[in-house]
Amino acid sequence: KQEVTQIPAALSVPEGENLVLNCSFTDSAIYNLQWFRQDPGKGLTSLLLIQSSQREQTSGRLNASLDKSSGRSTLYIAASQPGDSATYLCAVRPADTGGFKTIFGAGTRLFVKA
Amino acid sequence: DADVTQTPRNRITKTGKRIMLECSQTKGHDRMYWYRQDPGLGLRLIYYSFDVKDINKGEISDGYSVSRQAQAKFSLSLESAIPNQTALYFCATSDTGQGNYEQYFGPGTRLTVT
Numbered sequence: 001k002q003e004v005t006q007i008p009a010a011l012s013v014p015e016g017e018n019l020v021l022n023c024s025f026t027d028s029a030i031y032n033l034q035w036f037r038q039d040p041g042k043g044l045t046s047l048l049l050i051q052s053s054q055r056e057q058t059s060g061r062l063n064a065s066l067d068k069s070s071g072r073s074t075l076y077i078a079a080s081q082p083g084d085s086a087t088y089l090c091a092v093r094p095a096d097t098g099g100f101k102t103i104f105g106a107g108t109r110l111f112v113k114a
Numbered sequence: 115d116a117d118v119t120q121t122p123r124n125r126i127t128k129t130g131k132r133i134m135l136e137c138s139q140t141k142g143h144d145r146m147y148w149y150r151q152d153p154g155l156g157l158r159l160i161y162y163s164f165d166v167k168d169i170n171k172g173e174i175s176d177g178y179s180v181s182r183q184a185q186a187k188f189s190l191s192l193e194s195a196i197p198n199q200t201a202l203y204f205c206a207t208s209d210t211g212q213g214n215y216e217q218y219f220g221p222g223t224r225l226t227v228t
Binding site: 004009031032034036041042043044045046049089091093101102104105106107 | 118154155156157158159204206215216217218219220221222
């Protein structure tokens, strides 16, 4: 059974710091992996989606990497800002379900101090 | 206007009451999903629908039912609400034609059962 773990559960950093959020999954047979941002009172916003054949994706100050063999993904945030404060969720789609089923991690709550 | 909307945004109800949560989308996607989010557990799939005539149970469907009234509308019902159904509920959509199963989420409904 696929399980997704995100460590740490919470993280506090000063503004301007570069940081890495971690996601690990137990079964390397995935269709893709997606990183989301969740703000209080709002839904999930998709940040980056990495297909199983890809190693990384970049969008602005965000870079997500994928290492299927080790069951790991990282989300790198450069030059963090207070507006980056949110909960970040990692989600994988197991390959054996046709890709529709999504397994979510519990998230990392990030707080960027001004 | 938001692509995926949910109503109500907040609801407090009593044990034993029947309630319905509604989801509408303007993205033209064929697939729709209902998830619940509990603190520390991430999102878990309740039901999903691939089209109007295709409804499937997710991992935690007991105590819930759904209706796909049209391609754009997918409602979730709690037939007899109980306190452990207190959670944040999300609707999501995806497009088969897009090929990568990327999901788009609504803003969520916070449900409290007393």
